[in-house]
Amino acid sequence: xxxxxxxxxxxxxxxxxxxxxxxxxxxxxxxxxxxxxxxxxxxxxxxxxxxxxxxxxxxxxxxxxxxxxxxxxxxxxxxxxxxxxxxxxxxxxxxxxxxxxxxxxxxxxxxxxxxxxxxxxxxxxxxxxxxxxxxxxxxxxxxxxxxxxxxxxxxxxxxxxxxxxxxxxxxxxxxxxxxxxxxxxxxxxxxxxxxxxxxxxxxxxxxxxxxxxxxxxxxxxxxxxxxxxxxxxxxxxxxxxxxxxxxxxxxxxxxxxxxxxxxxxxxxxxxxxxxxxxxxxxxxxxxxxxxxxxxxxxxxxxxxxxxxxxxxxxxxxxxxxxxxxxxxxxxxxxxxxxx
Amino acid sequence: xxxxxxxxxxxxxxxxxxxxxxxxxxxxxxxxxxxxxxxxxxxxxxxxxxxxxxxxxxxxxxxxxxxxxxxxxxxxxxxxxxxxxxxxxxxxxxxxxxxxxxxxxxxxxxxxxxxxxxxxxxxxxxxxxxxxxxxxxxxxxxxxxxxxxxxxxxxxxxxxxxxxxxxxxxxxxxxxxxxxxxxxxxxxxxxxxxxxxxxxxxxxxxxxxxxxxxxxxxxxxxxxx
Numbered sequence: 001x002x003x004x005x006x007x008x009x010x011x012x013x014x015x016x017x018x019x020x021x022x023x024x025x026x027x028x029x030x031x032x033x034x035x036x037x038x039x040x041x042x043x044x045x046x047x048x049x050x051x052x053x054x055x056x057x058x059x060x061x062x063x064x065x066x067x068x069x070x071x072x073x074x075x076x077x078x079x080x081x082x083x084x085x086x087x088x089x090x091x092x093x094x095x096x097x098x099x100x101x102x103x104x105x106x107x108x109x110x111x112x113x114x115x116x117x118x119x120x121x122x123x124x125x126x127x128x129x130x131x132x133x134x135x136x137x138x139x140x141x142x143x144x145x146x147x148x149x150x151x152x153x154x155x156x157x158x159x160x161x162x163x164x165x166x167x168x169x170x171x172x173x174x175x176x177x178x179x180x181x182x183x184x185x186x187x188x189x190x191x192x193x194x195x196x197x198x199x200x201x202x203x204x205x206x207x208x209x210x211x212x213x214x215x216x217x218x219x220x221x222x223x224x225x226x227x228x229x230x231x232x233x234x235x236x237x238x239x240x241x242x243x244x245x246x247x248x249x250x251x252x253x254x255x256x257x258x259x260x261x262x263x264x265x266x267x268x269x270x271x272x273x274x275x276x277x278x279x280x281x282x283x284x285x286x287x288x289x290x291x292x293x294x295x296x297x298x299x300x301x302x303x304x305x306x307x308x309x310x311x312x313x314x315x316x317x318x319x320x321x322x323x324x325x326x327x328x329x330x331x332x333x334x335x336x337x338x339x
Numbered sequence: 340x341x342x343x344x345x346x347x348x349x350x351x352x353x354x355x356x357x358x359x360x361x362x363x364x365x366x367x368x369x370x371x372x373x374x375x376x377x378x379x380x381x382x383x384x385x386x387x388x389x390x391x392x393x394x395x396x397x398x399x400x401x402x403x404x405x406x407x408x409x410x411x412x413x414x415x416x417x418x419x420x421x422x423x424x425x426x427x428x429x430x431x432x433x434x435x436x437x438x439x440x441x442x443x444x445x446x447x448x449x450x451x452x453x454x455x456x457x458x459x460x461x462x463x464x465x466x467x468x469x470x471x472x473x474x475x476x477x478x479x480x481x482x483x484x485x486x487x488x489x490x491x492x493x494x495x496x497x498x499x500x501x502x503x504x505x506x507x508x509x510x511x512x513x514x515x516x517x518x519x520x521x522x523x524x525x526x527x528x529x530x531x532x533x534x535x536x537x538x539x540x541x542x543x544x545x546x547x548x549x550x551x552x553x554x555x556x557x558x559x560x561x562x563x564x
Binding site: 099101102104143144145146150153156157160161163 | 356357360385386389390403404405408409411423424427428430442443446447449461462465466468481484485
């Protein structure tokens with residue numbers, strides 16, 4: 001699906017790493033710095049944006065939040081659920097703003113990150129031409145926004161309301177990445193989430209054509225380099241919301257310029273996982289049907305174990321490349337492998 | 340003779356909005372006797388009075404985008420015009436504007452009252468979550484788009500696509516709504532409606548009779564999801 005599989009690593013010879021900080025444990029945290037100076041640090045470079053909360057039991061939801069807290073990552077939790085969580089299970093919270101819903105002030109105060117959706121100009125225009133050719137005007141942006149200028153002012157308003165303390169970002173479909181990232185840079189947001197998977201809340205996202213992860217990240221680098229003359233392009237963090245083919249692809253994202261990954265595909269896989277097989281044929285099946293049902297296993301250790309494999313793989317790659325932080329990995333360390 | 344210390348005048352010329360908002364916050368927190376702040380020369384500044392504490396404000400001039408956003412219990416009177424997003428995410432209190440307002444007046448507002456004595460642009464009351472908005476003049480397209488709760492009182496003409504994607508709320512309109520979303524249907528004005536509307540008109544200082552209005556509501560049977 002994505003071209004990451006065709007990329008391989010070009011590590012330097014071990015002899016050349018004699019003076020590099022070999023043996024120092026890599027620092028994988030992703031730091032988001034809003035202009036107010038309060039740094040939000042994701043200890044593990046993961047984000048969880050689209051969780052099917054309605055399908056989860058309260059216990060599973062609590063375990064999930066506890067696992068995310070243990071990882072030091074952020075998750076989009078509904079405010080009603082956030083209030084019920086025990087203090088030990090309260091993770092960093094993402095407030096999501098969609099076109100027909102905006103969190104109120106109290107909700108924003110309980111948020112650590114703000115994510116604005118429908119912030120792609122090209123996407124808005126393409127949808128307008130495709131779906132609503134006959135309509136006089138349509139609502140494609142956030143509903144109080146008409147054009148890019150309004151979007152810039154809206155982000156400024158959110159900054160002012162949150163006293164410049166909460167990181168604000170855009171979630172954009174990965175179709176016209178260069179234009180959209182340039183817009184995000186003009187709006188001075190702290191992060192962009194490039195989305196591939198069809199959204200649970202937006203049926204339009206699924207019909208939008210996207211490019212491969214590697215291409216999208218090269219467009220991000222282009223947009224950043226062309227904008228860097230004005231300064232501030234390095235502060236924009238790029239988060240990838242796509243399912244990965246394998247654990248090895250995780251570290252490649254960072255070499256290509258990403259700063260974090262949305263790991264909800266790992267959660268979805270766990271939730272879809274079938275229960276332990278039970279014998280249901282013949283006499284043994286009758287016996288098992290009479291036995292008391294087993295308590296479902298907690299999602300927390302399974303999720304932690306699964307995501308730790310991603311973390312370990314990234315740690316290995318960073319250490320093997322003689323670096324300390326994933327952001328020091330460069331695209332030049334990757335080469336194309338012929339199939 | 341002593342000067343009236345409950346009213347303070349601030350000249351905003353040359354200041355940026357962030358400095359003005361910070362100054363107002365510190366002023367209200369340190370001087371409890373101040374009840375009314377008059378702001379002159381706003382110079383169409385954007386983001387003026389965003390999330391400032393409760394007080395009475397009079398703005399003597401035109402303001403820019405997202406003025407008086409996310410306010411709680413404040414009373415704001417604007418003597419000029421306003422651009423995009425006036426009273427965005429208003430929680431409570433009253434915002435009154437003497438002239439015209441731009442796009443998305445009172446978008447996402449969850450409480451309070453916004454009175455526009457002139458006309459309002461497109462997307463007036465978009466995503467409204469419980470506030471009341473009264474517009475004496477006309478409103479543009481997509482009035483009350485994605486509205487969930489609250490009241491729109493419109494004395495002038497209404498643009499196309501009123502109530503686009505709305506799932507709740509009440510419209511009181513003098514003229515007929517043309518080209519509205521299909522779920523927006525006319526309903527009978529009850530005595531309770533007339534009483535409520537009369538109070539809203541009285542609070543807004545608008546000279547109109549509740550009997551002249553038509554009531555529109557969202558027909559729940561046609562709302563998807």
